[in-house]
Amino acid sequence: MMPHCVRYAAGCSSRRATRARRWRPGPIKLFVSIWGSAVSILGYPSRRLIACGLLSLLLLVGIASAGEKTGKKLDYLSLAALLIQDGNFERADSALASIDSSREDLDRKRYYTLRGLVDLKLQRNAEAVEHLQAAQQAGQTDAILHVYLAQAWYGLQEYRKALAAIEASAETGAAIAGVVLLKAQLHWQLGEHDAAWAALEEGERRFADNVAFPRQQVFRLIQLGLYQKAMAKGLDYLDRFDASARDYVAIGSAMRQAGQAQTALSILEPARLRFPDDEKALLALARTYADLGRLNSAANLLELAAIINPDYLIDAAELRRRAGQPLRALYLNSQARDQKKKYKQRLALLLQMEDFSRAAGMEEALYRAGLLEDEKIRYALAYAAFKAGEFERAEAQLSTLRKAALFKKATALRKAMASCRDERWRCL
DSSP: OOOHHHHHHHTOOHHHHHHHHHOOOOHHHHHHHHHHHHHHHHOSSOHHHHHHHHHHHHHHHHHHHHHHHTTOOOOHHHHHHHHHHTTOHHHHHHHHHTSOTTOTTOOHHHHHHHHHHHHHHTTOHHHHHHHHHHHHHTTOOOTHHHHHHHHHHHHTTOHHHHHHHHHHHHHHHHTOHHHHHHHHHHHHHTTOHHHHHHHHHHHHHHOTTOTHHHHHHHHHHHHTTOHHHHHHHHHHHHHHTTOOHHHHHHHHHHHHHTTOHHHHHHHHHHHHHHOTTOHHHHHHHHHHHHHTTOHHHHHHHHHHHHHHOGGGHHHHHHHHHHTTOHHHHHHHHHTOOOHHHHHHHHHHHHHHTTOHHHHHTTHHHHHHTTGGGSHHHHHHHHHHHHHTTOHHHHHHHHTTOOSHHHHHHHHHHHHHHHHHHHOGGGGO
């Protein structure tokens, strides 16, 4: 049987049908009318009511098709503008692609501006330049267009052209913090450090509450090797702007990477106290301690980090190994989850501890982990077997080696095994 709403629609009198042909309600009004009729007949809620709703939507599609037949065309240009405003750049791109750019009545100024903006957002920088320049040729005079061009030129690494576009944007660009930052970046990329610094100072004066300008000044001072000034500026920045753990880590890590590990501690140790549960702050401080040779302090921090993320157990074990604590390293290694890293590190630890029998006995575990494809691992196993007095086992590993450097080592190890067979007391 047909749903009630379909039978109801089929039972309309011819007189009503005639009036319907003379008067067409809008799609929303028609949907509400059909839905209301269905509710009155079926009650609410009902599966049959849902079916009627779907039928109503089909009627709306029919109305849209009828609208096309009347000659009314969708305004793709306005649609694209709305989609851009909502951040739907892919759909805006499709809408703009539906426009015939050869139409005489096309608003080319607006069309090419929108095309250029969509290209820019979709990182099609060359096309963005082409369309934005076409918009200018069509009469677009809005200064913001120069800002868009600067971004596109920057994406193409045309830094001088990007600077020229920023200059052309005049006060419009100067009033946007991001544009001033871009100006400083462009000067820096061109090696014009004084101009870059001047742009950052200008931005700091004009946008006093924007943290990006003093933050960039800190990193630029570090890059210039002016570490004392960078330290002073960094501490001032961290104090003034109620900085996050990320800020402390960024500045401290930049100092460490510049070879100023001791200075980095002045920033990262307070971060550790202020943000005790922050994983990145722990790691940054651990790396700094390791650079300074304070391996136990670094390992302690990594063990704490491993409570948050067990992936750090391998690194903590490595630091314990380097600190001369192989048993603690072996314990941490036993808790690691990454099987390949775990077994590779364990083999190295057992060799360092001269526990050759246990090292040689790892062959099956190394095979299961897929590590025997590495010839260095096979040679290490062969050496462990040799030191454990298991010459046949050692030879089985040596016979698989093909790399020239390891082949030479294998030859030397075979000579040592031959000597041991003749005079075993020499190898005890």
